[in-house]
Amino acid sequence: MRSMTKLIGAVAAIAVMSSASSAGAATIFTQIDQPMLDLFGTATYGATITNLGLFSHSFAFTTTGLNDASSSVVTIELKSGKKDIDFTSVTLNGFAFTHTGFDPGAETWDLTTALLTAGLHHIDLTGTVVTTGSGKNAASYSGTLNLATAVIPEPATWALMIAGFGGAGGMLRTRRRTTLLTA
Numbered sequence: 001m002r003s004m005t006k007l008i009g010a011v012a013a014i015a016v017m018s019s020a021s022s023a024g025a026a027t028i029f030t031q032i033d034q035p036m037l038d039l040f041g042t043a044t045y046g047a048t049i050t051n052l053g054l055f056s057h058s059f060a061f062t063t064t065g066l067n068d069a070s071s072s073v074v075t076i077e078l079k080s081g082k083k084d085i086d087f088t089s090v091t092l093n094g095f096a097f098t099h100t101g102f103d104p105g106a107e108t109w110d111l112t113t114a115l116l117t118a119g120l121h122h123i124d125l126t127g128t129v130v131t132t133g134s135g136k137n138a139a140s141y142s143g144t145l146n147l148a149t150a151v152i153p154e155p156a157t158w159a160l161m162i163a164g165f166g167g168a169g170g171m172l173r174t175r176r177r178t179t180l181l182t183a
Contacts, residue, residue: 026051032061032123032145046073046142049085049129059123059143066150067116071123073097073109075141083139087127092116115150 028048037043045059063069071092077084090097090109093116101108129139 027055027057029057029059030142032059034061037061037145037147041147043145044142045123045145046140048138048140050132050138052129052132054126054128056126057124059125060120061123061145062118062120063116063147064118066118067147068150069111069114069116069121069145069147071097071111071143071145073125073141073143074101074106075139076106082131084130085127085139085141086130087125087141089127090123090125092123093121116147 026049030044030046032045033043043061047055047057049055069092073087073090075085075087085107087099087107087109090111092111092114095111095114097109097111099108100110123143123145125141132139
C-alpha cells in the first residue's frame with residue numbers, strides 16, 4: 001500500500017511540474033487527472049508543442065481491479081497546413097490505436113477496447129510536429145481516456161453457457177438423425 005501511495009505521489013508531482021508553463025517551454029502537458037479518472041472513469045490528456053520535429057510523450061495512470069479501457073487522440077491541422085502534427089504511433093500498454101482520421105483537417109487515433117489489470121499503465125505517443133503557425137508557433141493534440149469495471153462471468157455462468165451450447169448441439173444432432181430416418 002505504501003509503494004502505491006509513493007507511486008501516486010510521484011505521478012502527481014510529474015503532472016504538476018509538466019503542466020507548469022514558462023515562456024520558453026518546448027512542451028506544455030495536460031496530464032491525466034488521476035482523481036478525476038478514479039471518480040468518474042474518464043479524464044483528458046494532451047500537449048502543446050512549440051518546437052518542430054520529433055516527439056515522444058507518455059501519460060501514466062493507475063487502475064484498480066479489472067477494467068475495460070478506450071481512448072481517442074486528435075490533432076487538428078489548419079486549412080492552410082499550419083499547426084500540423086503527424087502521429088507515428090499511439091499505444092496503451094502496447095495495444096495499438098487505429099488511425100481513423102487523416103490530414104488535412106483532423107487526424108484521429110482510436111482505441112476501441114483494451115482489458116487492463118490493476119496497476120500502472122501508459123499511453124505512449126510518437127510523432128512529428130511538421131509545421132506551426134506564423135507568429136504563434138505551436139501545435140497541439142488532446143485525448144480522452146475512459147475506464148469501466150470489466151464484467152467477467154462467474155464459473156457457474158460459464159458452466160451454464162457451455163451446457164446450453166452442448167444441449168443445442170445435441171438437439172441439432174438428434175433432429176438431423178430423425179430427419180434422415182424419416183426420409
